[in-house]
Amino acid sequence: MAPNQVAWIAVDWGTSAVRAWAMDGGDRVLADASSAEGMGTLEPSGFEAALIRLVSDWLPATGAPPVPVFACGMVGARQGWREAQYRDVPCPPLGPEVTRITPEDRRFTFTILPGLAQKRPADVMRGEETQIAGYLAMRPGFDGVIALPGTHTKWAHVSAGEVVSFQTCMTGEMFALLADRSVLRHSVQAETIDLDAFRAAVADTLSDPQKLAARLFGIRAEALLSGLQAGSARARLSGLLIGLELAATRPYWLGQDVVLIGAPRLSALYREALAAQGATAEILDVTAMTLGGLAVARRLEQGKTE
Amino acid sequence: MAPNQVAWIAVDWGTSAVRAWAMDGGDRVLADASSAEGMGTLEPSGFEAALIRLVSDWLPATGAPPVPVFACGMVGARQGWREAQYRDVPCPPLGPEVTRITPEDRRFTFTILPGLAQKRPADVMRGEETQIAGYLAMRPGFDGVIALPGTHTKWAHVSAGEVVSFQTCMTGEMFALLADRSVLRHSVQAETIDLDAFRAAVADTLSDPQKLAARLFGIRAEALLSGLQAGSARARLSGLLIGLELAATRPYWLGQDVVLIGAPRLSALYREALAAQGATAEILDVTAMTLGGLAVARRLEQGKTE
Numbered sequence: 001m002a003p004n005q006v007a008w009i010a011v012d013w014g015t016s017a018v019r020a021w022a023m024d025g026g027d028r029v030l031a032d033a034s035s036a037e038g039m040g041t042l043e044p045s046g047f048e049a050a051l052i053r054l055v056s057d058w059l060p061a062t063g064a065p066p067v068p069v070f071a072c073g074m075v076g077a078r079q080g081w082r083e084a085q086y087r088d089v090p091c092p093p094l095g096p097e098v099t100r101i102t103p104e105d106r107r108f109t110f111t112i113l114p115g116l117a118q119k120r121p122a123d124v125m126r127g128e129e130t131q132i133a134g135y136l137a138m139r140p141g142f143d144g145v146i147a148l149p150g151t152h153t154k155w156a157h158v159s160a161g162e163v164v165s166f167q168t169c170m171t172g173e174m175f176a177l178l179a180d181r182s183v184l185r186h187s188v189q190a191e192t193i194d195l196d197a198f199r200a201a202v203a204d205t206l207s208d209p210q211k212l213a214a215r216l217f218g219i220r221a222e223a224l225l226s227g228l229q230a231g232s233a234r235a236r237l238s239g240l241l242i243g244l245e246l247a248a249t250r251p252y253w254l255g256q257d258v259v260l261i262g263a264p265r266l267s268a269l270y271r272e273a274l275a276a277q278g279a280t281a282e283i284l285d286v287t288a289m290t291l292g293g294l295a296v297a298r299r300l301e302q303g304k305t306e
Numbered sequence: 307m308a309p310n311q312v313a314w315i316a317v318d319w320g321t322s323a324v325r326a327w328a329m330d331g332g333d334r335v336l337a338d339a340s341s342a343e344g345m346g347t348l349e350p351s352g353f354e355a356a357l358i359r360l361v362s363d364w365l366p367a368t369g370a371p372p373v374p375v376f377a378c379g380m381v382g383a384r385q386g387w388r389e390a391q392y393r394d395v396p397c398p399p400l401g402p403e404v405t406r407i408t409p410e411d412r413r414f415t416f417t418i419l420p421g422l423a424q425k426r427p428a429d430v431m432r433g434e435e436t437q438i439a440g441y442l443a444m445r446p447g448f449d450g451v452i453a454l455p456g457t458h459t460k461w462a463h464v465s466a467g468e469v470v471s472f473q474t475c476m477t478g479e480m481f482a483l484l485a486d487r488s489v490l491r492h493s494v495q496a497e498t499i500d501l502d503a504f505r506a507a508v509a510d511t512l513s514d515p516q517k518l519a520a521r522l523f524g525i526r527a528e529a530l531l532s533g534l535q536a537g538s539a540r541a542r543l544s545g546l547l548i549g550l551e552l553a554a555t556r557p558y559w560l561g562q563d564v565v566l567i568g569a570p571r572l573s574a575l576y577r578e579a580l581a582a583q584g585a586t587a588e589i590l591d592v593t594a595m596t597l598g599g600l601a602v603a604r605r606l607e608q609g610k611t612e
Contacts, residue, residue, distance in 0.1 A: 078530075086531075121520075122527040152489070152523060168527070169519035170488065177483040182476065183458070209516035210553030213475035214427075217458060221428040221474070224384075225392075247516030 001030045006058045008068045009108070010294040011051070012127065013075035015040045018050065019287075022058040027295045031058065039074035047081035048103050051110070059107040068301070069110045070294045073127035076112040086117035086124060090162045093133040094297050096304065113297050116163055123168050127290075128154045131261050132163060134292025135284065142259075145252050147281075149262035149270050151176070153245060155252040167252065169245040172266070178216065178237060187223035193235035195272060201239025202246065202273045209247040215240055242273050253279045261289050307336045312364045314374045315414070316600040317357070318433065319381035321346045324356065325593075328364040333601045337364065345380035353387035354409050357416070365413040374607070375416045376600045379433035382418040392423035392430060396468045399439040400603050402610065419603050422469055429474050433596075434460045437567050438469060440598025441590065448565075451558050453587075455568035455576050457482070459551060461558040473558065475551040478572070484522065485543060493529035499541035501578060507545025508552065508579045515553040521546055548579050559585045567595050 007025040011018065016038040022030040037050040051069070052059075060067055076084030076099060084099035099112040115126030128148045136142060136158070148154040151172040157164040179188050205212060219236055222228040246253065258274060258281040260267040271281040313331040317324065322344040328336040343356040357375070358365075366373055382390030382405060390405035405418040421432030434454045442448060442464070454460040457479050462472040485494050511518060525542055528534040552559065564580055564587040566573040577587040 117527075117531055119531070122524055122531050124527045124530055167520050168523040170522045171519050173488050174480075174484075174519065174522075177487055178480075181483055181487065182479050209518070210550065210556075212515070212518070212554070213477050213480065213547070213551050214473050214554045216476045216480075217474040218428055221423075221430045224430055225423055225425070225428050241519070244516065245519050248518070248520045250516075 001058075003058055003060050003067075004064075005030055006060075006067055008070065008298055009055055009058060010291050011069055011071035011073075011075070012130075012290050012294075013047075013071050013073045013080070014038050014127065015074045018054060018075075020051075020055050021291060022055070023291070023295070027291070029291065039077060039080050042081075044079075044081055047075065048105065048110075051108075052105060055108075059105075062107060064107075066106060067108050068298065069108050070113065070297050070301075071110065072113045072130035072290065072294060072297075076114055077126060080112075081110075082112065084112040084114035086115050089116050089118050089166065090164045091116070092161050093129040093136065093158075093163050094293065094300065096300060098297065098301070111297070111301065113294075116166070118166060121167070123166055125154050125166060125168065128156070128261075129163065130293030130297070131286060131289040132156060132158060132293070133296045134289035134294075135259060135261065136161060137292045137296050144259065145256045146259045146261060147249075147252070147270060148286075149260060149266045153262075155249045157252065167249060169248060171241050171245045175238060175241050178241075179234065183220055184216065184233070184237060187220055187228065188230055188234040188237050190230035190234045192231055193238060194229070194232045195235065197232040197235035198239040198269065199272065199276050201236040202243035202276060205240050205243030206247050206277070209244055212240060212244055238269060239273070242269060246273055246277065253277070255279070257282070259284060261286050307364075309364055309366050310370075311336055312366075312373055314376065314604055315361055315364060316597050317375055317377035317379075317381070318436075318596050318600075319353075319377050319379045319386070320344050320433065321380045324360060324381075326357075326361050327597060328361070329597070329601070333597070335597065345383060345386050348387075350385075350387055353381065354411065354416075357414075358411060361414075365411075368413060370413075372412055373414050374604065375414050376419065376603050376607075377416065378419045378436035378596070378600060378603075382420055383432060386418075387416075388418065390418040390420035392421050395422050395424050395472065396470045397422070398468050399435040399442065399464075400599060400606065402606060404603065404607070417603070417607065419600075422472070424472060427473070429472055431460050431472060431474065434462070434567075435469065436599035436603070437592060437595040438462060438464060438599070439602045440595035440600075441565060441567065442467060443598045443602050450565065451562045452565045452567060453555075453558070453576060454592075455566060455572045459568075461555045463558065473555060475554060477547050477551045481544060481547050484547075485540065489526055490522065490539070490543060493526055493534065494536055494540040494543050496536035496540045498537055499544060500535070500538040501541065503538040503541035504545040504575065505578065505582050507542040508549035508582060511546050511549030512553050512583065515550055518546060518550055544575060545579070548575060552579060552583065559583070561585070563588070565590060567592050 019034040156166040325340040407416040463470040
């Protein structure tokens with residue numbers, strides 16, 4: 001790959017990592033790169049150098065026209081490179097409002113896509129709106145529910161090309177804290193999980209969500225008293241928390257076909273949990289949706305300037 | 307205080323700290339000491355030296371009769387000095403079964419009180435049984451509910467001198483993880499909390515416990531979008547989690563007078579939350595209850611040998 005093939009650069013800049021893709025004029029991936037220099041590790045003044053470290057091979061010669069970079073995610077947070085003001089739902093996932101930065105290094109331009117905000121109940125997203133836009137680019141007439149499992153899982157109602165409403169659950173972050181840092185860490189260290197135990201735990205929380213805090217300690221107690229296996233214990237922790245999320249988001253998925261955009265293993269667990277409640281779900285590749293959404297943003301910008 | 311006044315030594319050895327009290331023959335405190343050498347920081351072989359570091363001033367001269375030490379808590383866990391097998395409920399909080407250690411240092415003897423276990427639903431406690439015994443020593447005919455707020459809050463049904471059943475909620479540990487290590491840490495750093503916001507959050511979870519995971523992220527979103535104050539945000543986090551616990555333990559407190567044994571500030575929050583649901587609660591000093599229970603254990607041992 002020669003730098004002159006690179007028509008634009010796509011960037012997904014999260015809290016703990018940054019990923020970049022060199023794209024050709026037909027929105028095909030020429031190369032990709034990633035690093036642990038997420039928003040959480042950088043001062044605002046440090047983003048430009050971090051980006052250059054990641055993509056310098058893809059940048060044109062000095063004096064050639066700059067390559068446009070389009071970025072989504074926490075790079076636009078208050079603690080990011082520059083704050084990109086949220087757009088309020090209901091609205092299309094991406095719109096003409098973007099935040100443009102003029103970098104010191106003139107070999108590229110940098111455009112940040114803003115996240116979405118909802119007034120009541122208060123909620124925010126940064127990055128997932130781009131994945132939703134990628135999905136809508138593929139299925140323009142879609143009307144339904146998109147769930148984006150992750151650290152902070154998002155559920156979005158999408159209709160007529162707009163995000164109508166959405167809801168965030170801290171399920172992934174709670175799982176990580178409880179599995180790695182709570183007393184349960186002694187009981188849940190396993191590579192694979194027991195799907196039957198997972199399904200049973202989902203059903204338990206869905207029917208009695210109020211028992212969560214007691215059931216969590218029950219994992220520890222059963223490990224001590226009756227040798228509960230780590231694969232079952234981890235499955236139960238995951239199932240209790242995903243079950244609580246499904247209890248909170250029932251209006252989103254009940255009787256719906258759900259679209260899941262997230263990491264494959266986690267998305268597969270959500271599909272299992274939904275299937276047990278009679279809801280079908282289709283899993284889509286999160287990278288493909290991110291790139292699709294960033295390509296939409298690039299076309300929106302081209303439409304402005306052409 | 308001279309070492310020859312010390313009739314016995316009381317020890318509460320938890321996961322993250324150890325506290326000791328020099329006691330006279332009338333069970334009055336002569337002196338106290340504490341250190342961060344909790345069970346979690348020690349190998350089994352390290353407990354004896356850690357204890358001597360803490361109480362050496364109170365030990366008799368070599369050759370004098372050894373001073374008896376009575377200890378409760380995680381010192382008797384599998385990872386403690388020596389495992390003290392759980393006793394199964396229903397049973398009195400303390401009984402004749404104890405674990406005696408013969409230390410290398412002959413100036414003291416060391417007795418570990420076992421915790422309690424419940425088969426279904428699986429549950430365990432270590433240390434709280436001693437506090438319950440301290441309360442029963444003061445109110446022998448007590449019949450009712452004792453809640454022990456802490457990292458792992460315990461709720462116990464006590465009747466006819468026995469712990470009939472109990473239930474643990476991980477509320478305190480979840481609060482610490484979410485307040486200090488999750489994305490909410492940016493929004494909840496406050497010294498004091500807003501009691502109205504606390505009460506409202508308790509009521510919110512009690513009426514819709516399934517919305518917890520979504521409401522937690524709402525704290526972050528409101529802080530970003532409408533400048534929710536840290537004192538209100540922290541109150542809401544605390545209220546949502548204590549509310550979830552009250553939803554799980556409703557059979558314990560509904561229509562009951564509850565006895566609270568725990569740290570004063572935390573116990574006061576539980577009393578607030580219970581009062582808003584129409585349940586009254588009396589707060590007792592946790593140290594007094596621990597010492598009272600350890601004194602019961604000492605008298606049980608004296609009864610065996612006299």
